[in-house]
Amino acid sequence: MEMSPPLRKPDSLRSHVETFLREAIMNGRFKPGERLIERELCEMLEVSRPSLREALRKLEAEKLIKIVLHRGPVVASISMKEASDLYAIRALMESYAVHEFARLASAAAIERLGQTVQDLHTAAASRDRKELLTAKSKFYDVILGECGNDLIKEMLLNLLSRINLLRSTSFSRDDRLPESLKEIDHMFELIKARNAPAAREAAHQHILNAEKAALIVLGHQEAAVSAQP
Numbered sequence: 001m002e003m004s005p006p007l008r009k010p011d012s013l014r015s016h017v018e019t020f021l022r023e024a025i026m027n028g029r030f031k032p033g034e035r036l037i038e039r040e041l042c043e044m045l046e047v048s049r050p051s052l053r054e055a056l057r058k059l060e061a062e063k064l065i066k067i068v069l070h071r072g073p074v075v076a077s078i079s080m081k082e083a084s085d086l087y088a089i090r091a092l093m094e095s096y097a098v099h100e101f102a103r104l105a106s107a108a109a110i111e112r113l114g115q116t117v118q119d120l121h122t123a124a125a126s127r128d129r130k131e132l133l134t135a136k137s138k139f140y141d142v143i144l145g146e147c148g149n150d151l152i153k154e155m156l157l158n159l160l161s162r163i164n165l166l167r168s169t170s171f172s173r174d175d176r177l178p179e180s181l182k183e184i185d186h187m188f189e190l191i192k193a194r195n196a197p198a199a200r201e202a203a204h205q206h207i208l209n210a211e212k213a214a215l216i217v218l219g220h221q222e223a224a225v226s227a228q229p
Helices: 008-024 038-045 049-061 080-104 109-127 128-144 150-158 158-169 176-192 197-225
Strands: 066-068 074-075
Touching: 008 049, 008 109, 008 128, 038 049, 038 074, 038 197, 049 109, 049 150, 066 176, 080 150, 080 158, 109 176, 128 150, 128 176, 128 197, 150 158, 158 176, 158 197, 176 197
Parallel strands: none
Antiparallel strands: 066 074
16 A cells, blocks of 8 residues: 655645745745735745735744735845844944853864855855855854853844845845955954954954945945836
8 A cells, every 4th residue: 555645744735835935035036025925935835825824924933024004924135224223233232142152162063163154155155045054053053052151142043034135135145245254253263262362352343244244235236216107
């Protein structure tokens, strides 16, 4: 008797839909301001409307989409002010986490961090934005997991989707990626040397440079929207 494939659990199905939509927004398949038509998404993903709406509610909570009256779900735009606010929080928390990681992390944790740096270079060579974002997230996962402050880790994880959206925005500039890799390499060398103050400053500067790149892209996007009739 032929066995039927196992049924996918509802949570797994919702997670699948969430991941697809989140990645589609991150890689620019769905643009800021674009309307997400539920019927088309249900057909594309072969899911029911209730399953899709559960996933959309999660993305709305992450501020990746918003529900507009008479239009339904729309991909959210991050304004330059919102981006600046988010980068300011990142600069404070991530630079502190790097400082504490350099001071407290075990040799094994630093070795794991080194592997994520190598993975980041590999992803950069492939020019795959999804791989880049995954590699960058893993880099910070190691730092946040060994910085000794669970609250900072919790707060930054709650902002992860918008942080990744801004990372994707800054990486859309061709000149930003090689600069970013050099900054990460420098930061890692300072961490290996246990130079916590210098590593903190390097992390802070890294985020300021990412902010400059992202704001240029966002500024062009806002100008293009304003120019539309």
